[in-house]
Amino acid sequence: MKAVNQRSLPYAGLADAATAPIQDAARFEEIDWSFPDSTARGLTHGLHPWPAKFIPDIPRTAIDLYTDPGDLVVDPFCGSGTTAVEAAVSDRRFIVGDLNPLAVRIAEAKCEVPTPPQAMEIVRWARGLEIARPGEYLSLVPDIPNRAYWFSDDVAAQLAYLLAELRGLGHSEAFMEIVFSSIIVHASYQESETRYRRVEKDVTPERVLELFRGRLAAALAGAEPIRSLVNAEDSVGRRYMVHDAREPFPSVEPNSVALAVFSPPYPNAFDYHLYHR
Structure with a gap:
C-alpha cells in the first residue's frame, strides 16, 4: 500500500x-497498517x-x-x-x-447504486423472474471458446435470460451487471473463484435463479448505507x-x-x- x-x-x-x-x-x-483487529465489512x-x-x-x-x-x-x-x-x-x-x-x-x-425507487422496482422485477426455456434463450449465449465445457445448455440459457432481462430494466446497469457477474463461477463447472479447474456440480437453472436472487438481495442491502452517504444525483466528482x-x-x-x-x-x-x- x-x-x-x-x-x-x-x-x-x-x-x-x-x-x-x-x-x-x-x-x-x-x-x-496491518489492522490485525479489522472487522471491515x-x-x-x-x-x-x-x-x-x-x-x-x-x-x-x-x-x-x-x-x-x-x-x-x-x-x-x-x-x-x-x-x-x-x-x-x-x-x-x-x-x-x-x-x-x-x-x-x-x-x-x-x-x-440504485435509488430507493429503483431498488423497489428491482425487487418487484426479481420476483417475476422465471426459469428460461433453453430453446428460446440458448441462441443469445455468446459463442465463447469451450462454453459447453464450463456450462450446461440449460444453465447457459438461464444466464442469457437473466442478462437480457436485467438489461431491459432501463437503469442501474452497472450495479445489475456486476450482481449477475458475481454468480457466474458458481453457475459454472469451475471449481471456485481461485481454482481454475473443472469439477462436476449439480447446477440447475433453478439453482442459478436462486443464486441470483440471493446475491441481489445482499447487494441491495449493502447499497442502503451507500445511498445515504453518496449523492446519486451528483456523480461529477466520481x-x-x-x-x-x-x-x-x-x-x-x-x-x-x-x-x-x-x-x-x-x-x-x-x-x-x-x-x-
Whole structure:
C-alpha cells in the first residue's frame, strides 16, 4: 500500500509519489497498517468476488488522515474499487482506473447504486423472474471458446435470460451487471473463484435463479448505507476509467490531487486475466 499526500506535487501519473515526503509522519508511524483487529465489512465491498484486495481500513484511514471533504483522491490500480467506495462515503472526489475493464465496472457498480425507487422496482422485477426455456434463450449465449465445457445448455440459457432481462430494466446497469457477474463461477463447472479447474456440480437453472436472487438481495442491502452517504444525483466528482497507470490520468489539473492511495499489482500473485475472461 502507498499513501502519499500530493498537495505540493505536480501531477505526473503518480511518478513522483514514491519520493514524496509523508506529511504528518508521526501519526503515520503510530498506525498499525496491518489492522490485525479489522472487522471491515458491509457497504458494497463484497458486491463481487475479488481475490488479493486490500482491506477498507487502509484507504479509509489514509483518507481520514490526509484529506478533507471535497478533496480529490486517486487510485490508478483500483481493483474492485475499495478506495472508490471509501472515498465516496467520505465525501471525497475521486478518479480510479485499471487496465481490467471488469475492475472498473465493479468500482462503478459499488458506488453508483440504485435509488430507493429503483431498488423497489428491482425487487418487484426479481420476483417475476422465471426459469428460461433453453430453446428460446440458448441462441443469445455468446459463442465463447469451450462454453459447453464450463456450462450446461440449460444453465447457459438461464444466464442469457437473466442478462437480457436485467438489461431491459432501463437503469442501474452497472450495479445489475456486476450482481449477475458475481454468480457466474458458481453457475459454472469451475471449481471456485481461485481454482481454475473443472469439477462436476449439480447446477440447475433453478439453482442459478436462486443464486441470483440471493446475491441481489445482499447487494441491495449493502447499497442502503451507500445511498445515504453518496449523492446519486451528483456523480461529477466520481470518475472510473479503463486506464494504463503508466500514463497520467487525463484532465487532472496540476496540484489538484490530495491523496493517492492504492495497492499496486503483484506479478504472479493472481492471474486476473485467466479468471476474469
